[in-house]
Amino acid sequence: MQAFTQLTATVAPMDRANVDTDMIIPKQFLKSIQRSGFGPNLFDELRYLDEGQPGMDNSQRPLNPDFILNQARYQGAQILLARKNFGCGSSREHAPWALLDAGFRCVIAPSFADIFFNNCFKNGILPIVLPEAQVDQLFQEVEAQVGYQLSIDLEHQSIRTPTGTEFTFEVDGFRRYCLLNGLDDIGLTLQEADAIRAYEAQRSQVTPWLFQ
Amino acid sequence: MGGKTLYDKLWDAHLVKEREDGTALLYIDRHLLHEVTSPQAFEGLRLAGRKPWRLQANLATPDHNVPTTLQERQAGIAGIEDPISRIQVQTLDENCDAFGITEFKINDERQGIVHVVGPEQGATLPGMTLVCGDSHTATHGAFAALAHGIGTSEVEHVLATQCLIQRKMKNMLIEVTGQLQAGVTAKDIILAVIGKIGTAGGTGYAMEFAGEAIRSLSMEGRMTLCNMAIEGGARVGLVAVDETTLNYVKGRPFAPKEAHWEQAVAVWRELHSDADAHFDAHIQLDAQTIAPQVTWGTSPEMVVSVLDTVPDPAQAHDESQAKGIESALKYMGLAANQPITSIQLDRVFIGSCTNSRIEDLREAASIIRGRRVADTIKQALVVPGSGLVKRQAEAEGLHQIFIDAGFEWREPGCSMCLAMNADKLGAGEHCASTSNRNFEGRQGFGGRTHLVSPIMAAAAAIYGHFVDVRNELAQA
Numbered sequence A: 001m002q003a004f005t006q007l008t009a010t011v012a013p014m015d016r017a018n019v020d021t022d023m024i025i026p027k028q029f030l031k032s033i034q035r036s037g038f039g040p041n042l043f044d045e046l047r048y049l050d051e052g053q054p055g056m057d058n059s060q061r062p063l064n065p066d067f068i069l070n071q072a073r074y075q076g077a078q079i080l081l082a083r084k085n086f087g088c089g090s091s092r093e094h095a096p097w098a099l100l101d102a103g104f105r106c107v108i109a110p111s112f113a114d115i116f117f118n119n120c121f122k123n124g125i126l127p128i129v130l131p132e133a134q135v136d137q138l139f140q141e142v143e144a145q146v147g148y149q150l151s152i153d154l155e156h157q158s159i160r161t162p163t164g165t166e167f168t169f170e171v172d173g174f175r176r177y178c179l180l181n182g183l184d185d186i187g188l189t190l191q192e193a194d195a196i197r198a199y200e201a202q203r204s205q206v207t208p209w210l211f212q
Numbered sequence B: 001m002g003g004k005t006l007y008d009k010l011w012d013a014h015l016v017k018e019r020e021d022g023t024a025l026l027y028i029d030r031h032l033l034h035e036v037t038s039p040q041a042f043e044g045l046r047l048a049g050r051k052p053w054r055l056q057a058n059l060a061t062p063d064h065n066v067p068t069t070l071q072e073r074q075a076g077i078a079g080i081e082d083p084i085s086r087i088q089v090q091t092l093d094e095n096c097d098a099f100g101i102t103e104f105k106i107n108d109e110r111q112g113i114v115h116v117v118g119p120e121q122g123a124t125l126p127g128m129t130l131v132c133g134d135s136h137t138a139t140h141g142a143f144a145a146l147a148h149g150i151g152t153s154e155v156e157h158v159l160a161t162q163c164l165i166q167r168k169m170k171n172m173l174i175e176v177t178g179q180l181q182a183g184v185t186a187k188d189i190i191l192a193v194i195g196k197i198g199t200a201g202g203t204g205y206a207m208e209f210a211g212e213a214i215r216s217l218s219m220e221g222r223m224t225l226c227n228m229a230i231e232g233g234a235r236v237g238l239v240a241v242d243e244t245t246l247n248y249v250k251g252r253p254f255a256p257k258e259a260h261w262e263q264a265v266a267v268w269r270e271l272h273s274d275a276d277a278h279f280d281a282h283i284q285l286d287a288q289t290i291a292p293q294v295t296w297g298t299s300p301e302m303v304v305s306v307l308d309t310v311p312d313p314a315q316a317h318d319e320s321q322a323k324g325i326e327s328a329l330k331y332m333g334l335a336a337n338q339p340i341t342s343i344q345l346d347r348v349f350i351g352s353c354t355n356s357r358i359e360d361l362r363e364a365a366s367i368i369r370g371r372r373v374a375d376t377i378k379q380a381l382v383v384p385g386s387g388l389v390k391r392q393a394e395a396e397g398l399h400q401i402f403i404d405a406g407f408e409w410r411e412p413g414c415s416m417c418l419a420m421n422a423d424k425l426g427a428g429e430h431c432a433s434t435s436n437r438n439f440e441g442r443q444g445f446g447g448r449t450h451l452v453s454p455i456m457a458a459a460a461a462i463y464g465h466f467v468d469v470r471n472e473l474a475q476a
Helices: A027-031 A094-101 A114-121 A132-144 A173-181 A185-190 A193-206 B006-013 B039-048 B070-074 B083-099 B114-121 B135-143 B152-161 B186-197 B219-232 B243-249 B258-268 B319-332 B358-368 B387-395 B398-405 B454-463 B469-475
Strands: A006-014 A079-082 A106-109 A126-129 A149-153 A158-160 A166-168 B015-018 B023-027 B030-033 B058-060 B129-132 B146-149 B163-167 B170-177 B205-210 B236-238 B281-286 B293-295 B303-305 B347-350 B379-382 B430-433 B448-451
Touching: A006 A106, A006 A132, A027 A094, A027 B083, A079 A132, A094 A114, A106 A132, A114 A126, A114 A173, A185 B152, A185 B163, A193 B015, A193 B023, B006 B015, B006 B146, B006 B205, B006 B236, B030 B114, B030 B152, B039 B083, B039 B152, B058 B114, B114 B129, B114 B135, B114 B219, B114 B387, B129 B135, B135 B146, B135 B219, B135 B236, B135 B243, B146 B236, B152 B163, B186 B219, B186 B281, B186 B293, B186 B303, B205 B219, B219 B236, B219 B243, B219 B358, B243 B258, B347 B358, B347 B454, B358 B387, B358 B398, B358 B454, B379 B398, B387 B398, B430 B454, B454 B469
Parallel strands: A006 A079, A079 A106, A106 A126, B030 B058, B030 B129, B129 B146, B170 B205, B170 B281, B205 B236, B347 B379, B347 B430, B430 B448
Antiparallel strands: A006 A149, A149 A158, A158 A166, B015 B023, B023 B163, B293 B303, B293 B448
16 A cells, blocks of 8 residues: 655545545446556546446546536646545445545545545545534635645644645544555554454354354 | 443454554454455455455355346356456456355355345344445344444455454434334334434444334344445444344354354343443434435435425525535426425336345235336336345245236346446436435436335335325225
8 A cells, every 4th residue: 555644736626515435436337356447437427428337438538517626727636625424325445446546645524434434544545534614714725726735744644725824633543554654454463363363262162153 | 330332242242452542453253245345355365365364254145236137147147248247246256266255156046135145144143243345234233233334455354354443433322212103114214314314424323223113123124224324324233132133043044053042042132232321322213203205315314204395495504405405406307395296207126235125025015916017117126135035025926916017027136226237227217216325326327216115116116106105005
């Protein structure tokens, strides 16, 4: 997994509450057995005017001019600014894969759905929860200034705006550690193999039917 | 010290190790797999040279992509017309064969939707921790199992370590007092709950359902209830063990037998929240006041009673809600203040991990018996949740009731719930669906989903629009 330490990048605003993972990456693209290649189909039904299918040449498809992420000013954005309950619905990890593949390394919102939030950390994407008022302020600033960028520092858990305003955010210690170091947590868990075996030995006495 | 909730008990029993930062290593007893969220996890295992930690903990079946027409199914994997879907189902077989994982393959009679198959086989047991790369894993909480959906990285983590790194959730109690009216079901309870708390109301919580109305539900009803906890934001839904649970589990293929059964029952009887347990949130509903529910919008929280009208953005609490209503009305092609019963339907879908079990089919058939699907309905589908549900329904003659009425009787799978196979809505079409999500495009590009109970869907098929199914029961 790619580490996340600091990021200064363009911000794209997605002014919509309850964005679900079906919207982030529609089901027809879940047939892939790869982890990559989902970027061109991120927000497919909003982004294009036609119905997308796997294998299409996306560069030939009609773009939806009303979809905000299609605007020239947001090209190359790596930070997505979003509204409450972002990532609700299906557990598909294809959603963070698609965001990552499209270049996004950070999503800022007032709240996230649990499974999506967790999936982000497994893929080097930092989901940041900020109070609604601060998110409102960021939406106003992003829309007011072309090329608006934010600087994010995970080590110090801070966000700096172009005018120098600083917001702080919370991240759970273990997730922060893994993200800062780009660590695969399977390897870390396997260091606890003895504890897992000891648990199994004890539990197989109490609930033997689960260990047949 | 206060007592423990059911969730607290399940959590404590599965703790391998607690870390100082509040995260914990939690042991996973059962892992269910399907073709969509597992290939990248198996690939990860291979790349790292790892093997599954405990093979017997895993059980797999293809469900999301499988075709549901008999013609396609008779040819097995080769019969899957979509080549990309075929590769994905084939990949599940290859991975399960290579690693030695038990799989109910496409034409095994035990194949079906993973959340129907687990309980049906007794692979879901009270007191377990159970995970699957699918958000509707909450279903299994109906058995007082700690069950939730995970992403593919965690599928790989569970395969490799039999554990997950977790942070404890908060406890929410949903208490449904009194008894439901005839014609009102578990589906209506959960839709009413989501309507009350919103799609993010349960975020961060394990949601336990309790109260007289819940105790009276069958296991099928409890599964429907817990299945949609995730639509209320909660990864986990739970119902305490009682005689209904034990009677359902007893004798199933993976359930404990003989001496182990007696031992298990003694342990399982403790799987309830203590009387003095602390809940961080407590929601109360009176079952008597719940009417049949219908979603009108593009989020499960956009739900009203069948007697209501479509909401008016002018009546919204705030600007953000008004915007949400307007956008949903536009997508759904509905007008504010239009009666729910005036929505004209194009298709009807009875199926999905929410409502494709034998009781769902029995109830739907009881409404349909001797009647005909309205001429205005282009397609009415019944997709049983598993091969065994299908066989049982056929043994009871239910399939004939559906076929005589003009329904198509299909092979098991997820089907039109998420339309990964050929079963889907056309753009602009309205569907009465017993599934769980009415998101934009969920059942097909531009499709318009209305979530309802199986009996509401059955009655809607006959009339071509929604009706209050309570009146149909009065006539029967």
